[in-house]
Amino acid sequence: MKVLVMGAGVVGVTTAWQLLKDGHEVVLVERLSAAADETSFGNAGAIAPGHAYAWSSPRAPMTLLRSLWRNDQALRFRFSLDPALWSWSWKFLRQCTAERYRRNTQTKHRLCAYSKAVLHEVVAETGIDYDRQAGGILYCYRDPAAFENRRREMAILTDLGEDLRALDADQAIATEPALAAARDKLAGAIHAVGDETGDCRKFTQALAALCAEKGAVIKYDTSVTAIHASGDEIDKVMTDRGEEVADAYVLAMGCASPQFTRPLGLDLPIYPVKGYSVTLPIAGRNNPPAINGIDEDNLCAFTRMGDRLRVTATAEFAGFDKSHRPADYSHMLAAVRDLLPEAADYDAPDYWAGLRPMTPDNCPYIGRGRHRNLVYNTGHGHIGWTMSNGSARIAADVIAGRSPAIDMSGLDIR
Ligand SMILES: Cc1cc2nc3c(=O)[nH]c(=O)nc-3n(C[C@H](O)[C@H](O)[C@H](O)COP(=O)(O)OP(=O)(O)OC[C@H]3O[C@@H](n4cnc5c(N)ncnc54)[C@H](O)[C@@H]3O)c2cc1C
Secondary structure, eight states: OEEEEEOOSHHHHHHHHHHHHTTOEEEEEOSSSSTTOSTTSSOOOEEOGGGOOOSOOTTHHHHHHHHHHSOOSSEEOOOOOOHHHHHHHHHHHHTOSHHHHHHHHHHHHHHHHHHHHHHHHHHHHHOOOOOOBOSOEEEEESSHHHHHHHHHHTHHHHTTTOOEEEEOHHHHHHHOGGGGGGGGGOOEEEEETTOEEOOHHHHHHHHHHHHHHTTOEEEOSOOEEEEEEETTEEEEEEEBTEEEOOSEEEEOOGGGHHHHHGGGTOOOOOEEEEEEEEEEEOOTTOOOOSSEEEETTTTEEEEEETTEEEEEEEEEOOTTOOOOOGGGGHHHHHHHHHHOTTSSOTTSOEEEEEEEEEOTTSOOEEEEOSSTTEEEEEOOGGGHHHHHHHHHHHHHHHHHTOOOSSOOTTTSOO
16 A cells, blocks of 8 residues: 655654555655654653653643743743634643543553553664663652652552652662752652653654665655545645655644644644753763653753753743744753753753644544544654654554554544
8 A cells, every 4th residue: 555644753754664564655745854853853852651641630720820920931821812722722721630630641651651662662673773761760859749749649650550669869869879969959759660761853863764765755845735635535635846646644744733634624633832952962071860850840851862961841832933042941951950960061052942742631643533544643742752653553553454452542533
């Protein structure tokens, strides 16, 4: 079968790989000049089933409300006239009950855990080097009340088999000695033993090259302009370089996906949520962490990727604006420097900002809608690197007519 995949982020490229493994003829179209040049470019690199908690929690409405008047660097929600933001926010708030929070977290965890296993298979079969760091992720807490809250919530994930260990400050430092300077600031940490990290862009670009070697036709600098349907079937995709006709189509265009599904009668509630990321060099004199982590009070991740330290933070509702200035990074850099003063060369920052394709319940859309030859694989939000390889396997299963290996409730076109 000939399959056209739209979008060469981590989700599109992993999907292309799984389709090739199934023996399909694959064409991948991407508007930019390289794979993983949009949201998959500079993320925190966490493969984190141990942190699959939904953002839409019972605490979220108050956090959002507070951010309206506080100059909070972690969450920036501002009044806006954008009707898409209001519609998305209403749907998000409806997901913030205790019962939906638990269910969405369980659904995300199901996909995250499956996806980590598929990632390991792909790495075993390809040997891709992507600066993987295993040994878990340390979720660090400064505020004792927040630490206590998370300890109580941990059962949602430990009941599903996730190995999460609550550590006091001394145990956290014994686990990651680079945190020693922050002894007085730490209330404790949760060690998610099975989590790991790696460079999503490096992985995606290497896998795209292997897809091309395996026969995929990758068309960079090619923008999808419209998806044409007749009845319950897609008959072609228009691009700025001509039309593409295939037997099946996969939509993996991240934040851009809704603009192409609306004319097909499907209003996907995916809203861009901006995040900031800065990459710092690590030299011989530095003392980088051997175990990566998150400063949970500042929602700020620190990840060693080979000879670089990546620091990411912030959820900002700014539409499709990806602009950034050095001042946007001062709070997050100060927070990480406070915990890990010697981790990297803090005076040589390389700044980036990207847009998370967030759905109201934080779960992606994978599978068919009303067009029998169009498969959605989009809306992976803040945890799409973690979910990508499993989502790709599922999309390929749907195209092959196989049942996916996991229960798809909460992950389909709902
Ligand atoms: C600051 C930050 C930190 C993050 N940290 C983590 C983390 O630690 N762990 C984790 O699991 N996830 C993390 N994420 C989330 C993760 O990066 C995303 O979920 C993931 O990259 C989404 O992948 P995607 O392929 O769906 O989207 P994208 O990477 O955006 O890919 C979509 C592609 O479609 C292309 N496209 C769009 N429109 C068109 C068109 N008209 N024609 C052709 N091509 C088009 C785009 O150019 C793009 O290449 C983070 C995100 C951010 C912003």
